[in-house]
């Protein structure tokens with residue numbers, strides 16, 4: 454399936470009637486700066502749809518994009534902000550936690566994005582475990598594979614596979630537009 458239309462609907466900071474309008478949500482989660490917003494842009498073919506930045510903590514709301522008039526892509530703040538002041542970190546982290554674990558909202562799919570070169574961090578594995586406990590339908594995207602050669606890529610893939618267990622992993626590059634077809638086939 455293809456994306457034929459996309460529009461930004463709104464950014465929210467918590468409970469909102471939009472989450473209960475009957476339209477399915479596909480949520481993108483991952484450490485700050487891992488490329489969540491970039492992945493959304495690459496999937497939709499729109500460079501400036503979701504705001505991206507080299508500074509961690511760019512996305513500060515829960516942003517909803519309507520895809521093909523029938524599905525929301527949900528862009529979220531990241532977790533594990535290395536350089537963002539503690540207060541923001543706390544607030545944003547709480548918002549993400551609320552959305553996944555307290556709100557009671559259902560996600561059709563949760564796309565957990567990790568850095569392919571870094572591999573799954575402690576934070577990634579913690580989130581993965583929590584998502585599993587809440588029976589979320591997870592898919593893992595290993596982003597930024599363009600930073601590695603073929604051999605390192607293969608080694609990293611094996612490493613990620615053994616760390617995350619029985620999960621589907623898609624090697625991806627938002628920058629070089631690798632893996633788009635595979636990911637769309639999973640989430641649309």
Ligand SMILES: Nc1nc2c(ncn2[C@@H]2O[C@H](COP(=O)(O)OP(=O)(O)OP(=O)(O)O)[C@@H](O)[C@H]2O)c(=O)[nH]1
Pocket residue numbers: 483484485486487488489490491492504505506507508509510511512513529530531532596597598599600625626627628629
């Ligand atoms: N080399 C490379 N860089 C990437 C890729 N995807 C994203 N980036 C870069 O990573 C940085 C962070 O990208 P964002 O999309 O803003 O990351 P995010 O996860 O949405 O970050 P927060 O909203 O702050 O949590 C930017 O400098 C991007 O250009 C990729 O596939 N390859």
Ligand SMILES: [Mg+2]
Pocket residue numbers: 489490491504505511512528529530
């Ligand atoms: Mg972002």
